[in-house]
Amino acid sequence: MLKPMNIEATDTGKTHRWGVLVVEDDSRARAFFEASVQRSASLFWLGSAGTVHEALAWMAQATIIPDVLLVDLGMPDGSGLDVIREAVARFPGCEPLVISVFGDEENVLASIEAGAVGYIHKDAAPEDIAQTIVEMKAGASPISPMIARRVLAKYRSLQLAGTLAAAPPEAALGNTTTAPSLLSAREHEVLTLIARGFSYAEIARLKGLSVHTVQTHIKNLYGKLAVHSKSEAVFEATRLGLLSHPG
Amino acid sequence: MFGRAGRALAALWLAATLLLAAQPAAAAAAEGTIELRRGTVWTTVDGATHKAPVELSYHWDRQHGGRPGYATFELPFTLDAEPEVPWGIFVPRAGSVLEVWLNDALLQVYGDLASGNGPDYAKAPLYVPVPGHLLKPGENRLQVRIRADSARRGGLSRVTIGPATPVRTDLFESAYAWRFTGSVLLTAFSLIVGSIALALWLTQVDAAATGWRRRDSLYFWAALAEFCWAIRVADGVIAEPPLPWGAWGVLMATCYAGWATSAMMFCYHLAGWHRRPRMRWLRWPMAGVVPGTVVATALALHREEPYWLTGWLALEIGFVALFVGAFAVATIRRPNVGRLLVAAAALVTLGFGTRDWLVIRLSDAYGETTWVRYSSVFFGIALLLIVLRRFHAASVQARGSVAALAERVAQRERELASTFAALEQVARDQARTHERERILRDMHDGVGSHISSAIRQLQSGQASPEELLRTLCDSLDQLKLAIDSIHLPPGDVGALLAALRYRLEPRLAAAGIQFEWAVDEVPDVKRLDAQAMRQLQFLLFEAISNVLQHAQARTLRIEAEAPAGAVQLRVIDDGQGFDAQQVPRALAERAAAIGARLALESRPGRTVVQLGFA
Numbered sequence: 125m126l127k128p129m130n131i132e133a134t135d136t137g138k139t140h141r142w143g144v145l146v147v148e149d150d151s152r153a154r155a156f157f158e159a160s161v162q163r164s165a166s167l168f169w170l171g172s173a174g175t176v177h178e179a180l181a182w183m184a185q186a187t188i189i190p191d192v193l194l195v196d197l198g199m200p201d202g203s204g205l206d207v208i209r210e211a212v213a214r215f216p217g218c219e220p221l222v223i224s225v226f227g228d229e230e231n232v233l234a235s236i237e238a239g240a241v242g243y244i245h246k247d248a249a250p251e252d253i254a255q256t257i258v259e260m261k262a263g264a265s266p267i268s269p270m271i272a273r274r275v276l277a278k279y280r281s282l283q284l285a286g287t288l289a290a291a292p293p294e295a296a297l298g299n300t301t302t303a304p305s306l307l308s309a310r311e312h313e314v315l316t317l318i319a320r321g322f323s324y325a326e327i328a329r330l331k332g333l334s335v336h337t338v339q340t341h342i343k344n345l346y347g348k349l350a351v352h353s354k355s356e357a358v359f360e361a362t363r364l365g366l367l368s369h370p371g
Numbered sequence: 372m373f374g375r376a377g378r379a380l381a382a383l384w385l386a387a388t389l390l391l392a393a394q395p396a397a398a399a400a401a402e403g404t405i406e407l408r409r410g411t412v413w414t415t416v417d418g419a420t421h422k423a424p425v426e427l428s429y430h431w432d433r434q435h436g437g438r439p440g441y442a443t444f445e446l447p448f449t450l451d452a453e454p455e456v457p458w459g460i461f462v463p464r465a466g467s468v469l470e471v472w473l474n475d476a477l478l479q480v481y482g483d484l485a486s487g488n489g490p491d492y493a494k495a496p497l498y499v500p501v502p503g504h505l506l507k508p509g510e511n512r513l514q515v516r517i518r519a520d521s522a523r524r525g526g527l528s529r530v531t532i533g534p535a536t537p538v539r540t541d542l543f544e545s546a547y548a549w550r551f552t553g554s555v556l557l558t559a560f561s562l563i564v565g566s567i568a569l570a571l572w573l574t575q576v577d578a579a580a581t582g583w584r585r586r587d588s589l590y591f592w593a594a595l596a597e598f599c600w601a602i603r604v605a606d607g608v609i610a611e612p613p614l615p616w617g618a619w620g621v622l623m624a625t626c627y628a629g630w631a632t633s634a635m636m637f638c639y640h641l642a643g644w645h646r647r648p649r650m651r652w653l654r655w656p657m658a659g660v661v662p663g664t665v666v667a668t669a670l671a672l673h674r675e676e677p678y679w680l681t682g683w684l685a686l687e688i689g690f691v692a693l694f695v696g697a698f699a700v701a702t703i704r705r706p707n708v709g710r711l712l713v714a715a716a717a718l719v720t721l722g723f724g725t726r727d728w729l730v731i732r733l734s735d736a737y738g739e740t741t742w743v744r745y746s747s748v749f750f751g752i753a754l755l756l757i758v759l760r761r762f763h764a765a766s767v768q769a770r771g772s773v774a775a776l777a778e779r780v781a782q783r784e785r786e787l788a789s790t791f792a793a794l795e796q797v798a799r800d801q802a803r804t805h806e807r808e809r810i811l812r813d814m815h816d817g818v819g820s821h822i823s824s825a826i827r828q829l830q831s832g833q834a835s836p837e838e839l840l841r842t843l844c845d846s847l848d849q850l851k852l853a854i855d856s857i858h859l860p861p862g863d864v865g866a867l868l869a870a871l872r873y874r875l876e877p878r879l880a881a882a883g884i885q886f887e888w889a890v891d892e893v894p895d896v897k898r899l900d901a902q903a904m905r906q907l908q909f910l911l912f913e914a915i916s917n918v919l920q921h922a923q924a925r926t927l928r929i930e931a932e933a934p935a936g937a938v939q940l941r942v943i944d945d946g947q948g949f950d951a952q953q954v955p956r957a958l959a960e961r962a963a964a965i966g967a968r969l970a971l972e973s974r975p976g977r978t979v980v981q982l983g984f985a
Binding site for chain 2: 226227228229247248249252268270273274318319320321322323326
């Protein structure tokens with residue numbers, strides 16, 4: 125099912141062009157995404173996979189690191205979450221986006237915790253899809269008020285438990301020692317406004333920030349959520365005796 | 372636990388029996404002593420004095436028919452030589468008051484010979500030490516002068532004189548122990564048993580459930596019997612009673628009768644006769660024993676004619692004998708340990724009582740003591756045993772009912788828990804059913820209706836692709852809103868508006884409509900449940916959809932505020948407007964369903980759809 129890669133795309137265009145890999149079981153959707161990517165001057169088409177298995181095989185043999193990964197969660201032979209995890213582990217520069225029909229919080233949050241940096245709507249217009257990808261590479265991350273609300277609720281419960289900062293398993297991960305505080309005050313402020321329905325532009329105006337700064341806050345937050353979910357898993361595993369205590 | 376108490380009581384009984392059997396052995400004469408039996412007596416009764424030889428013991432009441440008077444006993448004895456060790460005189464019984472003289476020297480005074488009906492020194496044995504120089508070889512003369520009150524067992528027993536060592540240590544001290552110390556111990560025992568019974572009577576209140584009376588009268592009669600007996604026995608220790616002999620004598624006889632009556636009442640309850648109407652009459656003759664005794668004793672003492680009391684006691688013993696017989700028969704018919712013990716004690720006591728009556732009231736024997744005082748110990752032990760058994764049974768029953776109660780409570784708890792679980796299950800099922808109904812209605816009203824209108828549009832062939840696209844987009848938007856509504860906290864209108872904006876803004880932007888967001892932070896509207904939240908979503912979707920389709924507006928503004936806590940939502944557009952009198956039916960119905968006040972105003976350039984929550 126692998127499509128041939130569009131190799132010429134890399135050296136045309138003055139700005140940097142991002143290579144896109146699509147993992148999607150619906151062939152019409154694949155074609156739609158391919159068309160959207162091909163039409164954009166900032167993107168080039170790396171290929172697509174119709175099953176989890178194909179996607180993992182593609183990544184195992186990849187010669188070109190994908191800059192962007194579009195993943196549908198509901199695959200015939202497994203979950204797109206596995207593809208996201210593998211991609212993030214294998215290619216640190218790769219930024220996965222989840223293809224979602226509804227942008228519903230359950231799936232989106234699960235994807236973000238697996239390492240995705242955002243999501244795109246399946247029913248978006250073709251030019252919107254390319255634009256979302258480019259904006260994401262420029263530092264933006266879409267977030268819905270429902271997801272913001274959910275993240276805030278989670279943050280509140282974590283604060284209540286007060287376990288995050290003190291959790292020793294952070295050390296076991298080595299590179300995740302920066303995780304202690306999930307939300308900075310500014311991030312919290314931005315999230316609260318998003319949960320109340322304000323757009324990035326409105327928030328930027330209200331808070332005297334640039335839109336880009338607002339977007340960066342959200343993207344950073346996504347990264348923290350992924351890291352936090354990892355440390356949480358390690359903490360749980362240590363607690364359950366699956367891992368030996370680092371100390 | 373009770374078995375141990377029972378064994379302890381049995382051991383006590385055995386010990387009492389052995390002590391009783393051992394008593395006569397203490398009366399054996401000692402070596403080197405002289406027992407004085409014969410002499411001369413001068414008696415003065417009602418002013419007349421007689422002289423006569425005397426053979427001790429001398430029982431005053433028997434000699435003079437209850438008349439009070441004086442007597443001087445002269446008891447000669449001969450010594451071979453002047454004694455080298457100290458001597459003493461042992462008087463087992465003498466009274467009521469007396470003086471002891473030896474060779475015309477006054478040795479000891481017990482009470483005042485000049486006044487009668489006061490102290491009574493006949494109750495305890497006496498010991499008088501003899502100064503060495505008073506005894507001389509040859510003829511010696513011991514003189515005992517008494518004043519005897521009526522019916523007080525006055526007189527003089529045989530007197531023993533001899534070296535202090537056997538007389539004092541063997542004779543006097545053992546007699547004193549039996550008469551005086553015995554009385555103290557018996558009194559203490561009776562007081563203890565009585566107090567236990569009284570405490571039980573006072574504290575064991577209940578037990579409506581067991582069918583008993585509020586207090587168990589068995590305990591009361593046990594306590595009364597023991598207290599009467601304690602006073603009666605204590606008299607043996609009190610040489611100088613607080614009342615004159617007449618009143619004191621009546622009181623003591625009354626206590627004796629009270630003891631007998633209470634003991635019989637105890638048996639009466641123990642046999643269960645109080646529950647049998649045919650036996651109830653027994654209470655009257657039993658109650659009669661006490662006043663009868665008071666009258667008979669008062670007569671005997673006042674008139675100084677002891678046979679009144681002797682006769683009455685005979686009657687009383689007869690009645691008690693009948694009662695004990697009946698009780699014994701009842702016990703044999705329906706035996707249990709308690710009844711058998713009490714029946715045995717009652718028979719023994721009856722036997723001893725009869726013996727005492729014969730010996731003390733009729734015979735000339737003097738210096739004898741009553742036996743009933745000892746047999747009453749059996750009675751006390753049996754009584755204590757019964758009382759303890761009764762208490763034990765009651766407490767076992769109480770423990771049983773506490774356990775039963777706890778079991779019932781636990782049973783109720785289990786029932787409640789299972790009922791609760793069943794109710795919870797029903798509630799869960801109901802919630803699921805409601806949820807299913809809601810989703811079905813949702814699909815019918817939202818996606819279903821949009822898809823069916825898309826199909827109709829296709830079938831009619833008249834719809835433009837733009838119209839068809841809008842219908843399908845509406846359908847997908849409805850689906851997204853339905854998914855959002857699943858997670859919307861009930862009442863959180865702010866979250867609902869935010870999600871609505873997020874879903875619909877791309878459509879507005881695509882339609883070239885400027886969007887304005889003027890949503891304050893508003894409090895939750897408590898009465899909006901999940902269903903009502905969904906209705907509100909539909910309502911707002913409808914209003915915005917109308918603007919999209921018909922208004923040809925350039926700007927759409929959403930406002931939310933809560934002046935004075937009442938939430939108000941407004942959808943405002945600058946389109947062409949419509950006839951505000953013609954309220955779209957879908958809007959009106961949904962607003963009514965969630966209890967929101969719907970207000971429309973419309974003119975070209977400004978249309979406001981307002982929802983108010985009071």
